[in-house]
Amino acid sequence: MNTRGVPADDGLRLMPFRGLRYVPERVGSLAAVTSPPYDVVVRPDGLLHLESADPHNIVRLILPQADTAAERHEQAAETLERWLTEGVLAPDPEPALYVYEQRKGEILQRGLIGALALSEPDKGIVLPHEDVMPHVVADRAALMRTTAANLEPLLLTYRGDGSESGAGAVIDRIALERPLLATTTEDGFSHRLWSVTAPDDLDRISQELTRHQALIADGHHRWATYLLLRDEQRVPGAWNYGLVLLIDTARYPLRVRAIHRLLNRLPVADALAAVEGLVRVRDVEGPLGNALEALAEAAAEGNAFLLAGDGGFHLLDRPDPALLARTVPTGRPEAWRSLDATVLHSTLLEHVWRVPDSPEEVTYIHATEAAVEQAERRGGTAVLMHPVREDVVRDLARQGVTMPRKSTSFGPKPATGLVLRSLSLD
Structure with a gap:
């Protein structure tokens, strides 16, 4: 057992995947097709604003509008399939982890987007700190099941050890290269994305992450959904992984809001x-x-x-x-x-x-x-x-104590729509 509370080599496992991304030539702008996470969109005003920003805004997948839940989910699946057929969205050529950066004024956040192996709750590798509502989990599960996709990443945090040879060093070096995409959303945040495909870089990231546990900063309902959908499968496969953004808060502290x-x-x-x-x-x-x-x-x-x-x-x-x-x-x-x-x-x-x-x-x-x-x-x-301090949240989570739901808001939250995960590609 190491100092991070998980058995050696039995911690976080973040796997490369073939990201689905918007084709810039097929949309008005990358900023116009992004959205905040589904549960942050203020409805109905914010929803209407996003729908009108671009006909291909990601909100049409994460918050589809129809008379019944089944119709909403089917509509999202049909929209996703159409956008793939029309070349609005396209998969990257090879599996990758993605370095994701958000910047606004003095705020700088960098982390890794990947497909995280879903551990059993009692292993203490991924720590929830809030309760969830079953009807929300059921709705998100139906949407993911019907679209066969992870449409937006969870936000997870861990406390790195400051090593200059681990994941943080890889992230900061790659952030000096030319990004796959760069855009600035209307909230003033700039967003940049890079792919990590070199075997040596992937190995260095993997070796560090296996020594750590993570706290769910945002996305408890989606995490519960990942576990539910995994448990429905008879054999291991793509559903044993879920899309996450992983931030080392020792290097890039998050802001905690109420x-x-x-x-x-x-x-x-x-x-x-x-x-x-x-x-x-x-x-x-x-x-x-x-x-x-x-x-x-x-x-x-x-x-x-x-x-x-x-x-x-x-x-x-x-x-x-x-x-x-x-x-x-x-x-x-x-x-x-x-x-x-x-x-x-x-x-x-x-x-x-x-x-x-x-x-x-x-x-x-x-x-x-x-x-x-x-x-x-x-x-x-x-x-x-x-807001509650992050150390209070983490300490309670390590004790296995969940807070009342919606107790905290960690940020900045990742923009939805920059990279998606199709389970049919993994």
Whole structure:
């Protein structure tokens, strides 16, 4: 057993694959055919915007629109097949790992895209930290099953050892070469992609990764989908691998952001009335940036939430200890019991506001501004959260403790559409 918590030579196995990529001459621009991950697209506005950006935008595969789920999945499969036939998408000539770079201002992130061998959950090689919703897993599984493709990579992180002869050195050297593609998306991020095919480079990458475990930073539902689809197969094959982006956060630290909640049917006035006497409530002056600074200051001292949706901002902190003792489940580490997401779901949503955690009642939104805007538009309540530190997430994951779902948002997230994986090619 090594210091990374996995048996030697029994860690991460990232395999080359023949990536499917857009043919630049067949689309308006590479930027116009990309999308954020499927669960980050703000619907319906963001979906319509992406669909209109280019007729071949990847959102037509990851979020197809039709009357029934079966029709949506069939539509995605037919669209993928048509784009392949028409030469809109084409496979690379040989299997490769892909170096992927994202850059914006001082932010620089580089990692490897490949087909990761799917380990058993109890081996501790890939660590989830959030629970999943079965109906989302079922929907993603049906889409992958019907298209026979991994349409977007999961985001995984590991902590490298700083070796100058391992994967990091290969990545940084290749990033000096001419890329396969380069584009800048409308969020200001530049994206570049290179292929890694040299046997020596692939061996150096493999030798390092087998000493490490990875944390799922983004894509828990897709990871659960990969495992479900693998277990459906009678013999090992392409379904024993899943498309991932693997980042060494010792070299390229990710940013950790919160995922906010929109309570669709709970007006702010009702939310505030229900918590009276149970938490401290203070009105905070805008604009949004100022209110978020107040949230960060309060969160440094304990549980804190910022409510919005009525044109103002309301800071909730210092929940009644007796209330927490009565409502937060026991039998978990204190780090889990004190999470803002734990207190929000176990105490406020379930016991105080009595809001079921269902798609009709609660919408999860990554963009802070969008959460506030939609709350004001719908007459609901946006619950703005403060992010959890990565070390807290990793420590809980290593203990086998999952956080409440949608507790964190690691980024920057990979752009969807730059490289796809067809299981029929592997």
